[in-house]
Amino acid sequence: MNKSMGENQDKNTLQEENMTEVSESTAEPKKRSGLLANIQFILLAAIVFVIGFSAYRLYKWNKGTPSDYDPNYQTTDFDIEVMDNLIPLAPDKREGYVDDGVTTILCLGDDPFSLERGENGLAEQIAKKTGATVYNGSFTGTTMAAQFASYNDGYILDAFSFSYVAKSLASGDFDLMKTAATYSYDENFATTAQMLSELDMNTVDMICVMYDGSDYINKRPCDDPNAPYDEVTYTGALRSGVKAIQEAFPHIRIVVMSHTFCHSIGEDGNFQNGDRADLGHGTLSHYLQKERDATMDVGVSFIDNFYGSVNEDNYLDYMTDYIHFNDAGRELLAQRFADCLFPAGE
Numbered sequence: 001m002n003k004s005m006g007e008n009q010d011k012n013t014l015q016e017e018n019m020t021e022v023s024e025s026t027a028e029p030k031k032r033s034g035l036l037a038n039i040q041f042i043l044l045a046a047i048v049f050v051i052g053f054s055a056y057r058l059y060k061w062n063k064g065t066p067s068d069y070d071p072n073y074q075t076t077d078f079d080i081e082v083m084d085n086l087i088p089l090a091p092d093k094r095e096g097y098v099d100d101g102v103t104t105i106l107c108l109g110d111d112p113f114s115l116e117r118g119e120n121g122l123a124e125q126i127a128k129k130t131g132a133t134v135y136n137g138s139f140t141g142t143t144m145a146a147q148f149a150s151y152n153d154g155y156i157l158d159a160f161s162f163s164y165v166a167k168s169l170a171s172g173d174f175d176l177m178k179t180a181a182t183y184s185y186d187e188n189f190a191t192t193a194q195m196l197s198e199l200d201m202n203t204v205d206m207i208c209v210m211y212d213g214s215d216y217i218n219k220r221p222c223d224d225p226n227a228p229y230d231e232v233t234y235t236g237a238l239r240s241g242v243k244a245i246q247e248a249f250p251h252i253r254i255v256v257m258s259h260t261f262c263h264s265i266g267e268d269g270n271f272q273n274g275d276r277a278d279l280g281h282g283t284l285s286h287y288l289q290k291e292r293d294a295t296m297d298v299g300v301s302f303i304d305n306f307y308g309s310v311n312e313d314n315y316l317d318y319m320t321d322y323i324h325f326n327d328a329g330r331e332l333l334a335q336r337f338a339d340c341l342f343p344a345g346e
Contacts, residue, residue, distance in 0.1 A: 082308035083292055086301045086340060089253040097202075097251040103132040104203050108165055109210040109257075112325060112333065113138035114188065120327045125334030126208070130342045135204075137165065137196050140186055144211045145220040145237040156180040160189065162209065163231045166241030169201060170248035201249050208337065209238075210257035210305075212323055213274055213284060217264050222281040223290045228297070234287060235294035242298045254300040255341060257333070258288055260310035263322035271322055275312060301341075309336050 107113050107123045113136055118124065127134040139160035146158040158164060159180035168174050174197040181189040215222075221233040229243070230236035242254055263271040264279060274284035282290075288306045295302040309332055310318045310325070318329030325333070 080307050083288070083304040084302065084308065084340060085292065085296060086303075087299060089251075093250040099205075100203055102203070103130070103205050105130070105132045105134045105206045105208055106199070106204050107134060107136050107138060107208045107210070108162065109138045109208075110142045110212060110214055111138075111140055111323075112210050112212055112330070114140040115324060116327075116330065117188070120330060122210075122325075122330040122334055125331050126337055129334050129338035132206075135195065135199060137192055137199075139165075139189060139192060141214075142211075143215045143218055143220055145215055145234045146231045147220075149232055151176065156183050161231075161237060162211065163237040163241040163244070165196070166244045169196065170244040172197075201252070204249070204252055206253045206255060206341075207245065208255050208257060209241075210333075211259060213259045213262040213264075213287075214323075216259070216274060216279065216281075216284055216287050217262070217323070219280050222287050223294075228294075234281075235290050238291065238294045239298050242295075242300055246298070255303060255337075256291065256295050256300060257303045257337060258291055258305045259284065260305045260318075260325075260329075260333075261312050261315050262319075265322060273312070303336060303340050305333060305336065309333055 105126065107126070113122050116122070117136060119128075121136070123134045123136040123138075126132070139157075142157050142160045142162075144162045146161045146163060147155050148158060151158055151164075159176050164177070168177050174193060177193045178190070178197070181193045184190070215234045223235045224230045224233045227233070228236060229240045231240050238256070242256075245252060245254060261284065262274045264274060264277055266272045266277075276283060278286075281287075284306065288304070292302050292304070310329055318325055318332055320326050
């Protein structure tokens with residue numbers, strides 16, 4: 001009986017083990033099936049996310065970003081950077097020079113200075129904005145360059161071109177200038193020539209040179225690479241005149257104010273844009289670049305009025321005609337000079 005009971009227990013144990021093995025073998029596929037389902041779900045979710053994110057980015061890209069551009073907005077500002085080149089006077093140039101404590105400026109040039117000599121004139125505006133004593137040594141209708149290689153009595157304006165005036169100041173000989181002034185219908189020629197002859201250049205601290213676009217309009221050659229000091233060229237006259245003053249009066253700081261935008265008048269009587277019309281020696285911007293190059297050659301300061309003051313966009317506000325300035329234009333030029341050379345607080 002005991003043997004029978006033992007056999008029954010062994011049978012029961014074996015059945016239980018078989019049932020356990022069956023149960024475990026059944027559960028294993030279920031686990032694998034569940035894991036596979038989870039992986040598939042994760043992959044599906046990732047695919048949905050990628051597709052959704054891509055669709056969102058595509059939507060944003062198509063929609064673009066809001067622009068602050070206003071087609072009705074107008075401004076006189078422009079993107080071109082001005083070409084100022086401010087060079088301080090080397091300290092050794094003033095060695096031995098006795099400063100009188102008064103800032104004195106001599107202005108040389110043509111119409112921008114000469115056409116208005118009252119309180120609204122460019123020289124007077126410079127005096128007002130800088131607090132300096134300013135002398136106006138300009139002559140109407142003249143140019144930087146001379147018309148002829150040697151002086152011709154038939155064209156007296158050459159005696160008042162920049163290189164001639166500069167050499168008269170450097171040498172102290174004003175005979176030619178005074179004689180030529182007697183033939184001028186402009187009484188200011190004689191008055192100005194006399195003032196220059198009496199001016200003590202040792203009291204002058206700065207010379208401001210400015211000619212408008214007259215050299216361009218009068219078709220003066222802009223530059224001669226083979227003769228950089230040729231006085232019948234725009235830049236040659238500038239170099240020659242500056243050198244003469246520097247050698248005679250090294251203590252004087254020289255500042256060249258460039259021409260501004262202007263027009264020329266064509267054969268049909270219509271205005272021609274100075275920055276587009278080449279009258280034979282380049283456009284206005286060509287003259288500007290060559291003038292700047294010349295000032296760098298002789299080591300003097302350059303103030304760019306072509307891009308920095310009266311330009312193609314705003315000239316109607318500052319000019320009375322194709323080249324001459326109104327009161328606002330002269331005030332603007334004076335302010336530009338003061339801002340460059342006498343900044344606030346200095």
